[in-house]
Amino acid sequence: MNPTGWVYEICRRPAWGNSCPAHAAVAEYGGVRLALQKGDTLKIKLVNQLPQLDPAKVNHNTDPGQANLFRNPTNLHTHGLIVEPRAPTLNDPTFGDYVFVQIFNSANGMPVPQTTHQHGSNKMDSAEFRINIPRNHPSGQFWFHPHIHGISLNQVSQGLAGIISVGEVSDYAHGDARDTPFPDASVRHLILKDLQVAPGGPVQFDSGPVDVQPGEVINQQDPGFCAQFPADSSEVREGSCPGVDASADGGTNFSGGKWYFTVNGRTFPKIKVTDADGEVWRLTNASGSLSYNLQLTDDDTQKPMIMQLISVDGVSVNLPQDTTMDTMVHLGGARFRVVQCPPLPTSRFHSKPVCVTQMVMMPSSRTEVFVTYRDPNTGAIASPGRVASATFKMAGLTMGSGDQWPAVDLAKVHFHQHGARNHIAYAMDIRGDALATMQPSGILDAKVPYASAAPLRNGCRPLPPGHRRRIFFGLADLHDDGTFGLGYEEVDQNGNPVPGTQLPVSQFDPSQNIVCLPLAGGQRPVHETWELVQLSTENHNFHIHQTRFRTINSKAGENTPLAVSFNKTIGGGMLQDNVPLGVATPNVPEVMDAQNGVCTIEQWRSGQCTSKPVVVDIPFSQVGEFVYHCHILEHEDGGMMAKIKVVPSPNNGSPWEAMNQMPW
The missing domain is CATH 2.60.40.420 (Cupredoxins -  blue copper proteins)
Known part of the structure; x- marks a missing residue:
């Protein structure tokens, strides 16, 4: 099938020029992480080398002001960063986190002037971005992606997304057994991307049926690409689901195609947890439209495992000890299935621990959870036996009267946690930026x-x-x-x-x-x-x-x-x-x-x-x-x-x- 994704090719720009040194670039479909610290300045030269699109496959190419969309302009949004949305000036031609710019690849032709609904200034081939990370910015997980109105779905669904971290998990996550920062070596960044690969033949677009090549990526994603649930127990969905024929209902025949659900660019990877104190998973939904209904299911009991929620959308939680479960549900916007934590001494914790067994992550969501093996009966942290495993999976999810997202297994998790725990006895101790950002020196209260x-x-x-x-x-x-x-x-x-x-x-x-x-x-x-x-x-x-x-x-x-x-x-x-x-x-x-x-x-x-x-x-x-x-x-x-x-x-x-x- 050989699908072609679009990636960010990233290198450190040398001080003496703008070209990447030979063999210095990184281009991963799964996404690159920009690891930043508070007070850093992120300088980017964004160069557009994307191919031209078939206008018949661009749903909004005939909308007012959008006649240039098939030329595939792009830009950059640092999603979640609390930074200045700065437009260029005569004294400073760089952009901040400013989405009202379109960068065109001159190889795709010059853009035609638009008299109405111009969606930002036009730049040819490249643009310079300078984004200052405030020193009082929260530590957490963020991401970057294009934000061109009309083809954001196309570009993100084709693969254009990466992640940004500011600071370290250890800035807010400590042990409860010993007051020491959680080790950064036990932090895992997981970026979730999906890719629909067509078998070839006619596909329904807004303009009508258009032929696509075998292996072509459907970047105007179709939620009816595959059935929501497997037909029977013989259909194993490990990182993908098979395309179906929906032509009888006016849809597309995707039989022979596949919808891939990747974790860091891989289909159904094996994750090995070896730290006796467990791991922190930083999860990012980098899909264009798909919502994930995530759970970690114990392979022996087939029950969802308890995870501790430590951060939402890049800001670590902070809850008073008398916070009720109902309040936790409302604070999280009903994104989490909150359950009672195993018994623990609340006096040890700065923030009341939040335990969850399911997470609904709509597009752009980030969630950080503490993952470790737990006793299947009590949910308490325990040492695994010789063999302990779980499946990280997406349960089927229906968006009201709208889209139906499929059930797919995303990864296999093996718990090889042996030896004494050095940090965690009952739960992780969180010193949350949900409190710190709103103090007099915090970014959401300071001058x-x-x-x-x-x-x-x-x-x-x-x-x-x-x-x-x-x-x-x-x-x-x-x-x-x-x-x-x-x-x-x-x-x-x-x-x-x-x-x-x-x-x-x-x-x-x-x-x-x-x-x-x-x-x-x-x-x-x-x-x-x-x-x-x-x-x-x-x-x-x-x-x-x-x-x-x-x-x-x-x-x-x-x-x-x-x-x-x-x-x-x-x-x-x-x-x-x-x-x-x-x-x-x-x-x-x-x-x-x-x-x-x-x-x-x-x-x-x-x-x-x-x-x-x-x-x-x-x-x-x-x-x-x-x-x-x-x-x-x-x-x-x-x-x-x-x-x-x-x-x-x-x-x-x-x-x-x-x-x-x-x-x-």
Whole structure:
């Protein structure tokens, strides 16, 4: 079949030029890790050598402003880094983490000027990026990938993704038996990528059926490529599932093709755990649209094994000792199946340990877990017998009325842990950045060092006290299931929409900032409350650049991480940069019969559709333009994205002085 993936070829740039020294480049389909430390400056020259695409295989090539997509422009987004989204200036031509640029390969022809919906400035062949990692940045796992609106799915699904680490796990993970940092040698970085390889013949694209070559990668991924579950026990799915014929239902005949699910670029690798104290797994979902439902199943008992959750989306957790399991579930956005930890002396731990047996990782999610062999009856840490193994697997997952993702075994895990444990007796002791980032010196509370006072422009103002923003996830055209979009309104302290702020569900318009807000007085981060309203009967995945957020609940106690009013002494509990949204429940038949399973805003208001908003507290600490969107890239490319702009406060003094100058 010989599929061709796209990779980042990476080398250290010598001081005397821009070319990679001979034999110095690394190009791995599984992904390269950029290992950074706090205070580092990441300098990248991104060179586009991607091939031209067949316009008939580019779903959004005929969208407004997108006529150049088949020329395969690219750019770079350092996903999860809390860094400046900086545009070039005359004095500094480099980009920060700025996604409004398109880098074209001149071998694919010059881009044609676009009169509407131009998605950023055009650069030919290469562009320079300079990204400063703040010294108060959290330690954790992040990643990098292209962010070209319209073909993000194509490029990520073809393989363009790598991981970034900042600091070390030992910065926040210590032993409970001995107060020593967890050894970095026992940290495993696992990047999950999937690749659909066609058998050849006609494949359904938006433009209609188009012939593909045997072994060609389907980068506009089809969730119906293979059956969700094996036909019977004879079908063994170790790292892949076989293509099926869906032509009878108007789909594609993928019989003879394969859908590969790789771990670090390998199909069904064997993982050998040898450290008696276990390992930390840093997991990244680098898929374009696929969501993973992950568990580690004991091969003897066929029961899911307990793992300790230590970090979510690159920020280590921090939970008070009285945190309930229900609170843990809500803090994690229902991404984890939280279970009771084996008995342990809570006085030993800075943060209450969180035990999980299942993790739903939607596209872009990162999760860090402590993995070790455990007694199959009690779940307590134990020494394995002569033979102990488990299967790291993806259980089948259905996204409401939408996509169905298949069940596949991802890796075999062998536990060869013998000898005395030196660090861990009951659980890992976490000193979480979910608390540290929100302290006076933390990145989500400290003064923004590069921000200086500037007058506010029209349309850019802080939310009045008690107000919040409401974002709707739906379709711009209910009769076209590809017109993914976002709606917006401001809500007052009584829960009523503020007149003049309401925008209908619309597809992404790069010329319009939907949200504009200033920092708090003294150039400190400002907190806002956002309501995320799901209008669809299939799941979406909210993601915002340049920051983190915590889920909140108006019924939560004041001294819990879920409290609406933020308490610095408690911290954020679990901080995320993406969160799954549930599904809307229609109460009238026309939603499913005539509206592609998507409600209108009016139907939601009137109760014809039931959908409980996900409410989040977002601290904004970076100045510039960036985006929020659904990180299912099929949905993002289809228009479910919007621009936001954060500007300096008009006052460098106290927050109270600044508030007195604001036009409420």
